[in-house]
Amino acid sequence: MSRCIVQAVTCPACGASQQEKLFVSVNGARITEAADRIIDGAWGQWSCLNCGASEVLDTPLLFSDLPGGLWIVQRDRSERDRFAALEKEADAIFQREFIERPPPAIRDQALRVKRRLCFGRAQLADKLLAHREGIDDCGLECLKLVLTRDYLQELYPFGPVEFHLKQADAKALRLHAMTLAGAGPVLEVCVSREKFDAIAEDRQSFQEPFADLFSGLYVNASRYLGDGVT
Numbered sequence: 017m018s019r020c021i022v023q024a025v026t027c028p029a030c031g032a033s034q035q036e037k038l039f040v041s042v043n044g045a046r047i048t049e050a051a052d053r054i055i056d057g058a059w060g061q062w063s064c065l066n067c068g069a070s071e072v073l074d075t076p077l078l079f080s081d082l083p084g085g086l087w088i089v090q091r092d093r094s095e096r097d098r099f100a101a102l103e104k105e106a107d108a109i110f111q112r113e114f115i116e117r118p119p120p121a122i123r124d125q126a127l128r129v130k131r132r133l134c135f136g137r138a139q140l141a142d143k144l145l146a147h148r149e150g151i152d153d154c155g156l157e158c159l160k161l162v163l164t165r166d167y168l169q170e171l172y173p174f175g176p177v178e179f180h181l182k183q184a185d186a187k188a189l190r191l192h193a194m195t196l197a198g199a200g201p202v203l204e205v206c207v208s209r210e211k212f213d214a215i216a217e218d219r220q221s222f223q224e225p226f227a228d229l230f231s232g233l234y235v236n237a238s239r240y241l242g243d244g245v246t
């Protein structure tokens with residue numbers, strides 16, 4: 017079920033205030049254009065009635081598409097450091113609402129759903145794009161770990177960065193590196209499908225050092241950026 021609230025928002029350009037309708041929960045199976053609009057950045061965009069400036073509201077959101085096999089909790093970026101507690105909390109909610117309470121038909125569907133936690137709209141867009149393009153997100157995060165190592169020198173001056181998938185086709189994946197504050201892209205990388213497939217298929221090499229990447233809800237290379245980086 018989708019759910020909205022009406023909230024006062026303040027224009028960053030002129031400071032005027034107005035009421036906007038915000039989604040706190042979106043059913044991606046019903047609102048079929050939602051995923052595409054989150055990916056292209058149009059979701060949550062509003063225009064100031066006073067000066068015409070437009071802004072995207074990066075508000076927390078629950079994105080669910082159970083028939084499509086996806087359930088994602090998007091929290092505020094400022095909460096990144098608490099990912100370990102938040103992934104447990106999100107998992108408990110899913111367990112209660114979709115596994116324990118519902119009738120068997122829903123439970124069977126729910127057991128096949130990917131449960132994910134992310135922080136900020138860019139991470140959510142990354143997840144939805146990977147899902148749309150049939151890219152395994154665990155493999156994608158392994159690729160990001162490899163890229164973080166391969167481009168260490170280039171990225172060093174910017175401090176910790178995070179890669180986001182921006183485009184994918186049969187031949188290549190294109191990713192952007194952004195700073196954790198959201199600035200950038202500070203680096204754009206194109207990776208061949210062959211390279212990605214080789215990394216994604218080499219689970220063994222990653223599973224031991226990065227076990228939580230394959231078992232927790234926060235399936236994101238950023239969980240290894242360390243404490244206190246935000």
Ligand SMILES: [Zn+2]
Pocket residue numbers: 027028029030031032064065066067068069
């Ligand atoms: Zn304004």
